Amino acid sequence: MNFQQLRIIRETVRKNFNLTEVANTLFTSQSGVSKHILDLEDELGVELFIRKGKRLLGLTEPGQELLQMVERILLESNNIKQLGKQFSDSDKGQLTIATTHTQARYALPKVVSEFKKKYPNVHLALHQGSPTEIVQMLIEGKADFGIATESLDQYPELITFPYYSWHHAIIAPKNHALTKLKKINLENLSEYPIVTYHEGFTGRKSIDEAFLTANITPDIVMSALDADVIKTYVELGLGVGIIASMAYQAERDKNLVLLNSTHLFPTNTTKIALRRGYFLRGFAHDFIELCSPELTKENLKLALHPVLDSYID
Incomplete structure (x- = not known):
């Protein structure tokens, strides 16, 4: 078992079981993707996918169980990388925020200005999209956190916090x-x-x-x-x-x-959303606290990692 096999399992589901798209996403061949799947099934002794001929139609029951574990493993793998960057280059890196045009245009300019004064070496990427697109970016780990009014609190994978209210x-x-x-x-x-x-x-x-x-x-x-x-x-x-x-x-x-x-x-409430279990770098915590002083690093860590008794600062 290796990380490439786990990535293939996750991407196969994300790409609606289209192995050609999986191969393109992971920069490999379709035959290579198929071999990795078969090798993992042989190693585990169970079929992970429902098949019709050579086509994959869905996940079997063990496949569904495995997918949840794969998501946790790959999330923690990314968290470990983020942890290393936090201690090796605490004031450098990239912060990716998924938000709507309204938030980027009217709510965030002051916060962004203050953040860039404090972290001039952090590249800030604001991805504007619909609430649904924001959710997808968060779940797939393509954004550190999201800001929007709609949809964010409807997904169990995400945890949301109130940012501000408006009419x-x-x-x-x-x-x-x-x-x-x-x-x-x-x-x-x-x-x-x-x-x-x-x-x-x-x-x-x-x-x-x-x-x-x-x-x-x-x-x-x-x-x-x-x-x-x-x-x-x-x-x-x-x-x-x-x-x-x-x-x-x-x-x-x-x-x-x-x-x-x-x-x-x-009244409407705009929310800040993060993926559960996601490791936020120090500058990401500071950005969120600039948005809402109540959302301190300690409060966020407790909400994101409720099972942990202690944290690395």
Whole structure:
């Protein structure tokens, strides 16, 4: 048994049992992948995959049990490498954060600035994607941690912590009829075309639920992945916008008016998510603590490794 065999088991599942894709990912041949699988099955004395001819269709019961062990072994293998880097080059390396455009654009700039002052030799990679893509990066070990509002708390492989809470806000062009009202309700809002976030992004679910609860069908004429696009089309007169409140910047959005709407939509909470058992380097801990002072190194370690009684600092 060797690490290459374990990697092949994991990648075979991740690539939906397509051995050609497994071979490409691991920079080897398909025949080599097949041989490694057969050798491991011979060594263990059990079949790990359900087969139809030469095709792999799924995992057998022992294969399912083995996969869980493989994930733990490969995670700890990576943790050992991270541990070595932590002590050999504590202020050098790469920190990879998976997040959405909204968080990267509006929530993180101040934190990133402070972090880079403290760790100028750490390469910071911000990967922007959907919440689902962020989850996938975390589970596959392609990001150190993720930041988003949706999805992160729905996966047992991940542990989440609250980052900050926020509300949606209504924006409209200057002199729009809504700007004349003292207090807006959802019925007022539904009288006009609406531009807001795409499904699955930046609290869109809470917007939909608010209208559904009020038994109102909004006229959503356009949806986008980020607030900059929404603001652009609101300025062009396509409709009124519903965006995350922190995305409105008075000095930049001079052609738009921010309307009080905290009473219309529920509070959203953006979360920081990490893979359970994942070893975070010291500078990663410091970045998270810059985001939320309550998330200290000690608190994170206890949450990530609850079975351990002591830790290496």
